[in-house]
Amino acid sequence: MxxxxxxxxxxxxxxxxxxxxxxxxxxxxxxxxxxxxxxxxxxxxxxxxxxxxxxxxxxxxxxxxxxxxxxxxxxxxxxxxxxxxxxxxxxxxxxADSSSHYTMLFESRVLALAQENTISAVSRQLRLSWSNIDRIIRRGIARGLSRRWKVDCRHLHVDETSISTRREYITVLSNQAGMVLAIADGRSRDSLIACLRSIPIQWLSKTRSLSMDMSRAYIRAAHDFFGVRASKLIGFDHFHVARAITRSVDEVRKQDMKKLPSLERLQVHKNRYLWLRNGSELDTESRAEIDSHSALMSNTTIAWTLKEKAREIWKGKEPQTRNSWKQWARLARATGLRPLIAVAEMVLNHLTGIVVAMKSGFSNSRAEAINKNIKNLNRNAHGHRNKERYKAMIYFKFGRLDTSFSH
Ligand SMILES: [Zn+2]
Structure with missing residues (x-):
């Protein structure tokens, strides 16, 4: 040849x-x-x-x-x-695609490499500038989005993510398969509305749950967008409730620490993470560690016990869930500890949503994984200080888009 x-x-x-x-x-x-x-x-x-x-x-x-x-x-x-x-x-x-300065094979190579590597690595390997790689990726995203014609929207999940160095947020809407469906600036009511509006309404007619943290803005957006359907859709998943409860344990722990003499404080401080972990994850040694501190940290021990009790309710999925939570909230209030009272109020105020999430049985693990991955992306990629580029990379990495040239 x-x-x-x-x-x-x-x-x-x-x-x-x-x-x-x-x-x-x-x-x-x-x-x-x-x-x-x-x-x-x-x-x-x-x-x-x-x-x-x-x-x-x-x-x-x-x-x-x-x-x-x-x-x-x-x-x-x-x-x-x-x-x-x-x-x-x-x-x-x-x-080549019209108006591109690269052949399709070259662009495909860039996209494949960028899926697995940082942009800096791709840039070095292909001797191509950041902005040129960015343009190729954006064209790929546009192809992928235009080709999205059927996406499972039965269980949706919305969450906020902060952008690395600045105190700026974006709202990310994903589905149960862990696919990012929409991204909008901010974490306000309008942010979630913008995400929902970008999705064809016929897909959203199949939505059975929309899980979220207990932010008022998202709750309001869901009510404004879905109307009467909202109260059946909004779910407060395990992840967010557990996070709120864990935070309250930590606050109680900090209050307990303040009361300790400095030597003990140092000793207890070393084990601070034990209190926040799941009881089931603790080995005998760690458990004994907690027990040995329980006299010094009596309030923390109470808070910890309540956290573990909440986990039991979650695991149990019993028909009496609503009552179990009410009882839990009564116990939390009875402690007289401010962080626990606050979290009890939160549970009572969001009880319907908590029960919706439990009944839907929709596992939130993928949404949590997405959130973690997005945060990692944020940390690893230096160029993502540029917000638009960061958003594009989220679509690119977690949007499961078909960016190929074949039709
Ligand atoms: Zn013609």
Missing amino acids: DQLTLYDQILGLSSPWKTTSVELHDSSEEILVTVSYDRGNPPLCPICRGNGRLYDSRRRTWRHLDTCQYKTIIQADVPRVACSEHGIHTLQVPW
Whole structure:
């Protein structure tokens, strides 16, 4: 096979396109591949596919995958076609998307690498700038979003995420499969409304639960958007309730610590995480550790016991759930400890939503995983201080988009 035919095959060219020269430019470490259009062939109008006539041509270049580590550039004089009905249009070349400066194979490679690596790594490997990679990714996202035609919206999950260095937030809406469906700026009522509006209403008609933290803004958004359906949809999942309860234990612990003499304080401080962990995760040694501190940390021990009790209710999924929670809240209030009273109020105020989440049986683990992954993405990627780029990367990594060029 000669090298012209080889490049025909690599680029997937067929008549009227063919490779006409391959030049090696040693000084610039580049390979220049010239592809030509057979002018004996009457071109078709890109709009109506009817016969047109060659009008003129424009020279264009595209970066292709490297050949033996040489930067490889495709060059072609791309004809413009005159159609009696549609005027003058540039012919679509088979190896690249219109208006792109890269071949589809090159773009696909960028997308595949960027899925697995940081942008800096891709940038180094392909000798391509951040902003060019970003453009390729955004085009990929646009292709993927335009191709999303059926997404399971039965169980939705909304959460806020902060953006690394600034005190800025975004709202992320995902489904039970762990797919990011929509992202909006801020964490207000309007943020969630914007997310919901971006999803076709017929998909949302199948929604059975919308889990969230107990933020007033999201609750209001759900009521405003779903109307009377909202109270049946809003669920406060285990993750968020457990987080609130754990925080209250921590607050009680801090209050207890303040009362200790400094030597004991130091000793107890070392074990602060034991109090916040699940009881079932503690080994005998850790358990004994907690017991040994219980005299010094009596309020924390009470709070810890309540936290464990809440976990039992959650695990049990008994039909009397509502009553179990009410009883739990009574106990929490009876402690007279402010953080526990506050969390008891929270549980009572959101009881319907808590029970909805328990009944829906929808596991929140994927949504939690997404949240964690988004935070990791935030931490690992230096370029994500740019908010728009960060949002694009969330779609790209967790939107499960089909960014390929095949149709
Ligand atoms: Zn036409």
